[in-house]
Amino acid sequence: MSLKKTLISTSRFNKKLIVLLTDFICLALSSLLALTISDISIGSIHVEQFIRLIWLPIFCVTTFWFLGVYSSVVRYLDFSVSIIIARAIAIVFILNLLMSFFYGFLLESLNLSNTEPLITIIGWLVGILTFGFLMITSRLGAGLYLSQQESDKxxxxxxxxxxxxxxxxxxxxxxxxxxxxxxxxxxxxxxxxxxxxxxxxxxxxxxxxxxxxxxxxxxxxxxxxxxxxxxxxxxxxxxxxxxxxxxxxxxxxxxxxxxxxxxxxDITDLLGRYEVEAKHNLINENIKDKVVLITGAGGSIGSEISRQSVKNGASKIILLDSNEYALYSIKNEIETYSEKPAVFSILASVKNKKRIMEVCNAFCVDTIYHAAAYKHVPLVEENPFEAVQNNIFGTMSCAQAAIESNVDTFVLVSTDKAVRPTNIMGATKRFAELILQSLAVDCKTRMTMVRFGNVIGSSGSAIPLFQQQIKNGGPVTVTHKEVTRYFMSIPEAAQLVIQAGAMGQGGDVFVLDMGEPVEIYELAKRLINLSGMEVKDEKNPSGDIEIVFTGLRPGEKLYEELLIGDNVSETDHKQILRAEEISISSVELEEHLESLKKAEKMEMY
Structure with missing residues (x-):
C-alpha cells in the first residue's frame, strides 16, 4: 500500500496525532529561532530559556486543540481553513505576549535575566510568524498531495x-x-x-x-x-x-x-436546435389569470403544459387524466412549487362528456388543452377499438363539452402522423382534427389544432430506449437504416402549443417548425460513441455495441410529414405556421361518426 493510501486509511485519531506532532516539531524549531534572535547562544541556554523552549510548544498545541484547529480534515483544506489557523495563531501570540511580559517582569525583579524584554518579544514574534507560515503551508501542501488520490477513471x-x-x-x-x-x-x-x-x-x-x-x-x-x-x-x-x-x-x-x-x-445537445424566445403576449393570452383545464395532464406534453400554466399565472389549474399514478405525480410535483395557483386533480375519462361538462361548469373553465390520446403506434395498431374510443370519441366528447359549457378556447395537441396517415394512430388523430374543423364552423369556442413531430423523452420515444439499450450493453435496435424523424424538446413543444393556441381564430391548423429531420441510424451511432463505446459492425468487429435493424413496424413510415397541402402562411411567430387544409361538413362528420359507432357494435375493428 502506498504512503498516500496509508495516510488516508489511518484512523481519525491517529491523523490528529500526526498533525499535532508535526506542529510540536515546527513550534520547537520556531522557539529555537526565537531564542537565537534574542541573542542567546544555543549552547549556553539557561534554565529559564530551556523552560520557555518546552512550554511554548506545549502551550500552543494545547490552545490549538481547544480552538478546534485539529478538527479540519487535511485533504479537504482550503484557504478558508487558513483563516481559522491564522486566527488561532493570533490568539496564541497575544496570550504568549502577555505571559512573556509577566515572565520577563518576574525575572527582572529577581535579577535572573540579562536580555532586554523588547528583544525577547521581537524574537518570539518572529518565531510565531515562522511557525504560522510552516503550519499553513504544510497543511495546504499535505492537503494537495492527499486530495490527488489515484483514480481508475x-x-x-x-x-x-x-x-x-x-x-x-x-x-x-x-x-x-x-x-x-x-x-x-x-x-x-x-x-x-x-x-x-x-x-x-x-x-x-x-x-x-x-x-x-x-x-x-x-x-x-x-x-x-x-x-x-x-x-x-x-x-x-x-x-x-x-x-x-x-x-x-x-x-x-x-x-x-x-x-x-x-x-x-442529451439528444437536444446533439441536435443543437435553436429555440426562439417565447412571445409573452401569446403565452399570456389563454393562461394569465385564466382557469385552465389540461386533459392527459400526466403525459409528456400534458404535464409540461401544466407546469407552464403554473409558471405563467393561471388563476386555477385542473389536471385531468385517467391514469391514477400519472395524475398523482404531476399534482404532487406542482404542490412543491413555492408559488402556485389553486390546483385540482380530476380522475376521469375524456370519453365521459357529462363528467367533462361538470368540471367545465364547476370551475368556469376558460381554456382547454386536449393532450389526452393514445400515441404509441405499435400498441395502437394492436388495439384499434380503444384508439378510436379515446382519440376520436374522446376528442368529440371534450370538444362538445367545451362548446356547451361556453369555454373560450379549445386546443388539440395533434401529430405529424395525422398527415396522410398509414397507421391507426395517425388516422384517429386526423379524424380528431376533422372533428374540430367541423365544429369550429358554428360555435363561439375557438377550436385550434397544433401539429408537430416527435418530442424528446416522451413515453414510447426511441431515444430513451436507445440510451437504456446502450446502458445494458446493446444491441441498439433501429427499424430501418434510412428512417428519419423530426425532434423537439418537450418544453419547447408545450410552449409553442400554448402560443399557437392563442393565435387561433377558429378551425385553424397550426404546424410547428421542427427543423431538419434526423437520421435515426446516425443518431444511434452518435449516442454510442458519446457513451464512450464503439459501434460494432463489419468495419469494426471488435466494437462494443451492435446496431440491429428490426424492420419497419406495421403502419410505420420511413419519414414523417407535417403538411397535407402546400397552402401555408406565416404567423406572428417564426416557428409556427398556419396550414389551410380541406375540412368536412357537419353532415359528413355525423355520417363518419355513425359508421364508426356501427362498426363498434359489430366489432369490425
Whole structure:
C-alpha cells in the first residue's frame, strides 16, 4: 500500500496525532529561532530559556486543540481553513505576549535575566510568524498531495474557465475521478497549469484518447451556445470517449458546481436546435389569470403544459387524466412549487362528456388543452377499438363539452402522423382534427389544432430506449437504416402549443417548425460513441455495441410529414405556421361518426 493510501486509511485519531506532532516539531524549531534572535547562544541556554523552549510548544498545541484547529480534515483544506489557523495563531501570540511580559517582569525583579524584554518579544514574534507560515503551508501542501488520490477513471475537463476550475476542485474532493488535463481553445491558457493541471489545445484530445490517458471528457462550459456545444460534440464523438456535460448556470442547483450536476449527453445537445424566445403576449393570452383545464395532464406534453400554466399565472389549474399514478405525480410535483395557483386533480375519462361538462361548469373553465390520446403506434395498431374510443370519441366528447359549457378556447395537441396517415394512430388523430374543423364552423369556442413531430423523452420515444439499450450493453435496435424523424424538446413543444393556441381564430391548423429531420441510424451511432463505446459492425468487429435493424413496424413510415397541402402562411411567430387544409361538413362528420359507432357494435375493428 502506498504512503498516500496509508495516510488516508489511518484512523481519525491517529491523523490528529500526526498533525499535532508535526506542529510540536515546527513550534520547537520556531522557539529555537526565537531564542537565537534574542541573542542567546544555543549552547549556553539557561534554565529559564530551556523552560520557555518546552512550554511554548506545549502551550500552543494545547490552545490549538481547544480552538478546534485539529478538527479540519487535511485533504479537504482550503484557504478558508487558513483563516481559522491564522486566527488561532493570533490568539496564541497575544496570550504568549502577555505571559512573556509577566515572565520577563518576574525575572527582572529577581535579577535572573540579562536580555532586554523588547528583544525577547521581537524574537518570539518572529518565531510565531515562522511557525504560522510552516503550519499553513504544510497543511495546504499535505492537503494537495492527499486530495490527488489515484483514480481508475481519468478525465479531461473541456473548458478552463471558472466552471472548469471549480469542477476540478469538486472532483478532487469527491475522488470519483481524477482530472488529468484541461482542454481549452484559449491560446493564452494553453501550456499553463491551473491548480497543477495542464491546459492543452483541443487537438490533443485524440492523442490522449488513443494512448489511454483519459477515459472521459467533462464539458464545463455552462455559458456555451447550443451551436457551440453541438460542434464540440461532433469533434469529440469520433474518439469513443464517454462525454458528460455541466448544465447551464440557470440549471445548476443554487448556482453551485458539483460532480452530481454532471449529466449525460442529451439528444437536444446533439441536435443543437435553436429555440426562439417565447412571445409573452401569446403565452399570456389563454393562461394569465385564466382557469385552465389540461386533459392527459400526466403525459409528456400534458404535464409540461401544466407546469407552464403554473409558471405563467393561471388563476386555477385542473389536471385531468385517467391514469391514477400519472395524475398523482404531476399534482404532487406542482404542490412543491413555492408559488402556485389553486390546483385540482380530476380522475376521469375524456370519453365521459357529462363528467367533462361538470368540471367545465364547476370551475368556469376558460381554456382547454386536449393532450389526452393514445400515441404509441405499435400498441395502437394492436388495439384499434380503444384508439378510436379515446382519440376520436374522446376528442368529440371534450370538444362538445367545451362548446356547451361556453369555454373560450379549445386546443388539440395533434401529430405529424395525422398527415396522410398509414397507421391507426395517425388516422384517429386526423379524424380528431376533422372533428374540430367541423365544429369550429358554428360555435363561439375557438377550436385550434397544433401539429408537430416527435418530442424528446416522451413515453414510447426511441431515444430513451436507445440510451437504456446502450446502458445494458446493446444491441441498439433501429427499424430501418434510412428512417428519419423530426425532434423537439418537450418544453419547447408545450410552449409553442400554448402560443399557437392563442393565435387561433377558429378551425385553424397550426404546424410547428421542427427543423431538419434526423437520421435515426446516425443518431444511434452518435449516442454510442458519446457513451464512450464503439459501434460494432463489419468495419469494426471488435466494437462494443451492435446496431440491429428490426424492420419497419406495421403502419410505420420511413419519414414523417407535417403538411397535407402546400397552402401555408406565416404567423406572428417564426416557428409556427398556419396550414389551410380541406375540412368536412357537419353532415359528413355525423355520417363518419355513425359508421364508426356501427362498426363498434359489430366489432369490425
Amino acid at each position: 481519468k478525465v479531461a475537463i473541456y473548458g478552463a474557465g471558472s466552471a472548469g476550475i471549480q469542477l476540478a476542485s469538486a472532483l478532487r474532493v469527491s475522488q470519483e475521478m481524477e482530472p488529468t488535463v484541461f482542454v481549452d481553445n484559449n491560446q493564452s491558457l494553453q501550456g499553463t497549469y491551473l491548480g497543477g493541471i495542464k491546459v492543452l489545445h483541443p487537438d490533443k484530445l485524440k492523442k490522449l484518447a488513443q494512448r489511454g490517458k483519459i477515459d472521459e471528457v467533462l464539458i464545463a462550459m455552462p455559458s456555451a451556445s447550443k451551436s457551440t456545444l453541438r460542434s464540440l460534440l461532433k469533434q469529440i464523438e469520433d474518439y469513443s470517449l464517454r462525454v458528460r456535460i455541466l448544465p447551464g448556470l440557470a440549471e445548476l442547483a443554487q448556482g453551485k458546481i458539483s460532480v452530481s450536476e454532471l449529466k449525460e449527453v
